[in-house]
Each structure stands twice: as C-alpha cells, then as structure tokens.
Amino acid sequence: MEQATVHEFDPYSYTSGRWLRNDKRERQRRRIDFHFDELCRKIVGLSDGKRSIKNCEKKEGGFNRVFIFTMDDGSRVVARLPFTLAGPARLATASEVATIQYLQRKTSVPIPKILAWSDDAANSVGSEYIIMEHAAGIQLQQKWPNMSGDQKVQCIDAIYRKLREVVDIEFPAYGSLYLSTSLLGSSSRLPLEGGFCIGPHCGKRYWDCGDGRYYQCTIPNQGPWLTLSTFSDGLIDAGLSRIPPRDSLCSDQPPYQGSIETHLDLLERGRTVLDAMSADGQVQDAAVPTLFHPDLHKRNIFVSDNDPSIITGIIDWQSSSIEPAFWYSDEVPDFATYSPPAQGVDDSELCTKAYEVCTQFLTPKLARPRLMDEGMFRPFRYCYRTWKDGAVAFRHELIETCKDWEALGFANSCPFSLPTPEDMALHRKEYRCFEAAQNLKRDLSSLLDSASDGWVPPENWEVAKTENKAMFKGMLQAVLTNKDPDDGEPIRDERDLRAIWPFDLPKV
Template identity: 30%
Template sequence: MSSGMPCHVGSRRLVFNLLVASASPSLCHPRSSLRALYCSCSSFITAPTRWLPRRALSMMVHSRNDLFDYTSGRWLINDALRHAERRRVFNIDGLRRLAAQSVDRSPDDIFDFAKLAEGGFNRTFLITMRDGFQMVARIPYPATVPKYFAVASEVATMTLLRSSGLPIPKVYGYSPTLDNAAESEYIFMEFVRGTKLSDVWADLEEREINSVLRQLTHLESKMMSITFPAGGSLYYAQDLEKVAGGPPGVPVEDERFCVGPDTRLPLWFGRRSQLDVDRGPYDSAETALVKGAHKELSYLQQYGQPLLPFQRMRRAAYRYQEQQPSAHIENLHRYLLIAPSLVPRDPTLAQFCIRHPDLQPSNIIVSRTPDSKWQIVGLIDWQHASILPVSLLAGIPQRLQNYDDPISQLMTPLSLPENLEDLDNAEPSRAKELYHRRLVHYHYVKNTEECNKLHHAALNEPAGTLRRRLFDHASEPWEGETLALKVALIEAAENWQTLTGDDAPCPVVFDAEDVRETMKLDEVQRGKDEILEAFNNMFGLGPEGWVPTDHYEEVVARSRQIKEDGMAAAESEEERTEIATHWPFDDMDVTD
C-alpha cells in the first residue's frame, strides 16, 4: 500500500482515542454555547488551514494597552509567533495628524486615541474629538497580504458600494503604502454606531431573525445586481496606475474605478505573493476558473517540496510520512482539463458581480429603530473582496448555513421539540442551538428566494456547490494534502452530465480501486476532523488555537496533561515518538 493510503494500525489511533475521551461534555468550556458562538471574539473551530481568513475581532473600547502589540488573547499553538506577526510599530503622532486632516480638523481637536479592536489582519483605533465626533483608524499587520492591493481595493470597494446605496462606512482617507507620516498603511473611516449582530443574534425571536435576514438578502440583491466587465478586485484607477509593471485595469461604468488583480488571500499566501502570475483582471468566467490553479501550479513548480499534512491530526492516515507535491500537481492538471466545462450554461450565472467576502454576524452592525425593530445600519470588513461570476460567489454564508443537517436540507417549517423540558442536562441547550441554526438557514434561503432571485437561481443550480468546491480547492495553497481536490474531482466525474449539462464524456477518468481507496481515506479524515472540532469546542479555541488570555494557562496545562497521559499509555516507543512529534496542540514549524 502506498504511503498516501489510510493507515488502520490500532496503535496509530491512540492519540485520537485519547482526545475523544478527553472531549466529554463534562469538560466543555463554559463559553461553548450558542451565545458564545456569536458573541466571542473568535470562532470555536480552528480553521482547517493556516491561510484561511481570520477576521474575528476582540473589542477593547477605550483600552490603554500597548498600541503596537496584540493584547486581545493568546494562542495555544505558536503563541510567540502569532504575537510577532501582529506587532505593528507606527508613528502615533503622524497617524493622529493624518486622521485629523482627513476630516478637516486639527490634531489638537483629538481628545482620545484608543485601541478599539484587533482581528486577523488589522488593528483598529477609535479616535474621539473634543466635540464628541468619532472616527475609526485601521492599520494592517505587517503580515497582511497583498501589500498595497489589500488597502487600495478595500477602499474602492467600500466607496463604490456606498455610492450605490449600501450601508457601508464612509472612507475619510487612506494610504496603501508606508510612505506617509504614520509610517504605515491605513484607512480612516466613519464610526458606525450600533451593535454587532453577533452580540444579540442568539437572543432574537424568529420574527426578528426573519426581519434581519430579509434586510440582509435585500442588501445582497442590491450589491449582486451591480455587474462588472471583468473579474478580479475593484480599485481606484489612479491607484492601479501607480503600480509599476502591473496589468492595466478594466474600466467600469463609474470612470473613477477599474477592475484589477484579485485580492483573495489564497492567491497571495506566503511566498505566493512573490510569484509573477496572472491574478486578473479576468476577461471571462473560464479565465476566473483557472487562474487560481495556475497560481498554485506555479508555486509548486518553483517552491514545492514534500510536506507532512499541516493538520497534524490527519497525519496518522498517511503513516506520518511526507506527501509529495506531484500528487497535487496531477490533480490540478485534472482540474484544468475540466474547468472549461464548468462555465454555467446560463449566461446570467457567468456574469461578474461582487459580494461581501466574510458575511458573518460580527460584520453586520444593527440598531434599534424607534418602534424597537432591529435595522441593519452597517456592513463592515470588506478586505479581500473579489469580483467573480455569480456561480462562484453564490452560497449561504458560513455562519448562517446548516447544510450538514437533513432537516435544513428539506427546507420545511420549524418548531422547537415539544419535550424540551424532559431532556437531560445539556440536551435542552443543544436542542435550542440546533433549532436556532435551522431557523437561520431556513429564513436566509426563503428570503433569498424572494429578495434575490439571481442568487437563489445560483443556489439551486444543479451541482453548483460542487463547482464551487472544485474552484476553491484548486485555488487553495497546498499544505501536504491533495485529498479535498481529488474527492471533488471524483464527484465531478461521477456527476458529469449534471455538472455540465453535456452528454460528452468527462475528460478525467479514475480507476475504481483508486476511487475506493480515496473515499475510504476521506471518511477516515472526516472522523479526525470531528475529533479535532470536539477538542477545540471543549477549550473554546479560535482560529490557529486562539484562546482568551485569562484561560490560556488553563488550556496549556490541560493540553500538556492529555499529551502526557497519552505518552504514558503508549504501548511502544514508536507510539510515544508519534505523540511527542505530532501532538496537534504543540508549537510547530509553519515556514512556507
């Protein structure tokens, strides 16, 4: 058996069985609840890869903590590195001066300058003037990519969409370079008064959930109805002209703006930002479908080397052996063979539009109206927004979907279980959480059907979800596994006519035994992912192992104890070495 096939040796399961035993309901972290899921500064489920956007914010209104350092939490994994990545030294007086100038004020008018929030890519500050006027200053961390394009594109995106009637903060000033008095890139913008939807989401009644989602889908309809002549990301034409050697932008109807390089994070992660590859603008849906795969092929050909899977929980299935990039290269070539056939037959689903890149409750600001209804007053965090075919942008936002639940898939009217009071221990809470997830999923889809016909058509497109999976996996940075892309390719071959509407045979063919072994491996890895998710939930971990500062020592001690228990229970030196080397919550080398 090749090293890429599943390993079913019992000793390999020791560490995972240990984690399962540890992740019991009695040990669950007190923050592991529906309210915590929406109100916490971070998601409880660690992102499956190191490159995925980490946008969660920790609020610290009027904090006097160090303005240069990350002070919102700790990381169970690579704590020192994560803090170093987020340390940003800038000229405080220079930033204050530029902020005041952007709103025609004097620096002397500034009464308070305080850290407001810290996310995965940026640090924000609340600036308060003596007359009570407030504004936000935001600067990216040094590791935030793409340089220049991320700031320039977000500003243009916010400005264009605001001019189209969407509730987006007004931009007062910005710089996509370090060449300014602040010695940092920055954006100055309007401070939107209101409440993050995540702070109240878990407490809303069904009619309120329906009302908010109706507003949201109406706003999505408005933004997705704006069509563009090309794909990529949006810029001020004058900003794109300043990039030496860059591709010319494609003008849009408002001549101030143009479409330029795509800022989606997978295209720029790590050394990929150094690649001289075409990231847009895209002149067709087919071009948009293939450029991410071309980027990853270029990266692997230039920098590719054998790697252990980044997620250490998944390494046992590969016998703890490094995986060759050649397997992923082969699957990328397979994807490129079928990509031309993935263009939707319906031309309206192939047209270019824009959508919020991370539409989660913490990025939606709401406020009470005089009649006590919740109204959406702000959509924030537009970094890495891209312009793509409708068919590729479609989908229920991650924090609003409940796809894995059969009841949600049926789209039937919902009600709470009648025997709720008879359930034991934590069961009532779990039942309410599930009911809430089903409600959100149901009302998002129903309101999309009524308010956003274009998006609803894309949601109902046969095999549309499979197309988006293929596109996403082909664009993702390779991190020692090609399984997700290969599984999607196998499903494409098996559902070719549904996917393409074409009677021609699929150009990609898999051997029956290869399919059997691949799907078997996928089943094994899904089980490992569930164990990891349970462990993360137990401790309330966020992206990359984020944990609140006041729980850090407790979580470190618990992880260390479980590891020591596993090593003590190991039946051989080999098992002890595997646990010591591949423990999923120790520091690790993340060199790209």
C-alpha cells in the same frame, strides 16, 4: 491632545489572543511597527472643532488592528491598520477604498464615510491605513440576543433588501475594484464608468502574504479574468504557486500530503476538468460575475437601537471581490445558522427560513447555485488549496466529480480518469487519515474552546496549553493500548498521531 488614556495599551503588538500552533509566528505576523502619535495627530487634524482625543480603544481581528477614537466633542472616529497577512501590499487597501466609494455611489447601502486613507506604508504614519467615521447605531451582535423572532425576520429582510442593490450590479469580469488612478503596476485593468476599474484580485489566495509563493511551475495569475475558464486557470495557477521547488525539504508532513510531483500532476489534471466544467451552461449561469460582502456576520452589521429593522451600517469590505456567484453560495451568515435563545425561545429555525426566503426572492443570483448539486462547484473551491490541505482532498473531489459526471449533466466524458484499483485503495487509506485529521481538529478546537487555527483568548492560554498536552497523552495511551485496531484504522502509533495533531507538542 490628551495622551494619558491613549497610551494605556500597546498599539503595536497583538494582545487579543495566543495560538496553540506557531504562536510566536502568528503574533509576529500581526505586529505593526508604526508611529502611533502621528496617527493621533492625523485624527485630530481631520476635522475642525476637535481639539483633542478623549479616549482610544484598541480592537483586533485576524487581519487588522482597529483604533476607535472618542473625540472631545463626543464623536467617534475609526482607524484601521492592516496586518501584512491581510492581502497584497497597497492593493488590499486601495481596493477596499474603491469598493466602498463605488458602492456609496451606486447603492444606498449604509457604509461609514472614509475621512482619510493611504495605501503607502512609507507615509508619515508608517503603515497603510483607512480612517472612517464610526458606524451609526448599535452592532447587531449586541442587539441580537434581545430581539424577538419577528424583529429578527424583519432585520434579515432589511439586510438583503440593501444587499440586493450590490448583487444586482453587473460586471464584465472577475477581479477586484480599484480607482482608475490606482497604481497597479504591470497588472491589466478593465475600465468602468465613474473613474473606477476592475484590476487584479486582492484576495490572499493569489499572493504571498507570509505563506510563500513559488513561480517555477507557473507565472503569477492574479486577474482580472474575462471568462470562467480563465478564472479557473487563475485558481489552478494559485495552487501551483504554493508548491515549493522540487529540491525543498518538506518534513513533518502528514501521510496524505503527497509529494511535490503528485501535486503538480494533480493540478494539471484538475485544470482539464475545471476547463470542461467551465464550458457547461449550467455552471456558467451560476457563475455570473458578482460582488458581495466577504464576511457578512452580525459583528459587521449595525442597526438602529430603537428599530433593528433599520440597517444603519455595514462595515469591513476588506478583500471584497467580483467572484462567480456560486463562490458565495455556501457562505451562510451567523444570523441564519444560530440564534441565541431570547426569553427561552430558540429562533434558529425561523431565522434560517427567513434567510432562505430572502435570498431566493431578493438575491436569486446567489440563491440559484444553492439549489444545484454542490458537486458542480466543489472542485473549484479545493484546487488552489492542495498544498495546504494535502493532495488527497482535491483528488477526492475529482474522483467524486468523475463518478457523478453524467448525473451532474455534463456533456462528453470526464477528462479525469479514475485511479486503478490499487491506487484507489491507497487513496481511500489516505483519505481516511485526512478525515481523521479534520475530525481531530474540530473536536480538539471544541474541547479546548479555541478557533480552528488554535487561537484562544489570552486568559485561557496557559490552561489550553496544558489541556492540549494532556489530551495528546490520553489519546496516545488509547492508541498504544488498542491491541486489535480495525484494518481501516489510520492512527496506529505515536508517529501517526503526531503527524495529524493540529497543535504544537513537545518534540520527541
């Protein structure tokens, strides 16, 4: 095996970027200590006629490290190793493999063939892995800028004609797909035909993937769930599992975070609201158990180089799960939200209309919730995130839902009582601070050309760090020199500004 080109990079460390917040921790969470030479030997041994690796390219996303091997006969093989934050150990890999095999059996969606896999990090490679054939064709992200408007419309239509086959599959429960032979521990499973089953949800929102889970106030509730009401309980329990013990020291929290007691009370009150909403016929019609691609963007779609209306591959089914249909309704793919101008023409509006028409007629199960008032679904999406977002965000959704209860068409009265005038005034103050923090993160990310979590390419790291500090200094100066702040101004001094600043700063 030719080793020279293979070892021109570091296979173990994360090298594709740095973070403006918790950089050391984020890079450590993406380090994989494994046996790269053993992975290379496994690649070579997978098929007859391939005696050596000609080249290897490393690529990294937020949850995986990918190696693209070019063999001596010119063929390409892809090996993907998950970071620990990608999902629960063993289950995330086992579920992805089962989902791919299930879809290959049930649909004509083009998904590269799995050549080998292991969900046991104690294997000879020293990491979980999935080895697949490389997708045929060209990545849609590369092809898109040079496509005409008509080609883009035809491509969007082709994507949803394929995915319609996935959406049309009926399931009896919410959860994730597994092979019947998968080791699921004490978790329950619901058998499906063909050697498959629905087991626990492999999404990271239900598991400790480096952000801590505590079960002093609840027990693990990771599915599967037969009804929307029990699915909702799972969301609430996931929120409770993020709340640390009462004797924990929770320092450096923004003013809208809320105490541990506040979160516990809010989530239990929210449980009664979600339970009442789950019993509504409109919500149930929009909550049919549905499987869909979790990250449907141009980078995960491959098309024919000669005819981009031919879909040659859809990759990255990691964390695919069976969710209520409305769970996918607010996820708009990047090919439907922005289209780089081709030959001076902006096709964004055309692509958005094509997306709306295709989803309406080809995947109505997903389109139907988008036509409904989003207030019917927002409490479901916020409840499990209270400790991360702050209590004020979920409280705001419950208040708005309560106000609109009759207008939304729900029967009986809302089980959530509106706060007293005094508490409402405090809530408004906290919510203004929360909005200021969200706006600050959005604006800073744009100005620093970073992702919302502070990720920047390595070549921009030093400049971004310097600019982050300079922007804080400039904004602090503006805050301190504002002699007549509005009564509703949430940022009044350095402590307020530091509390909501999204990226790392020198200590006072």
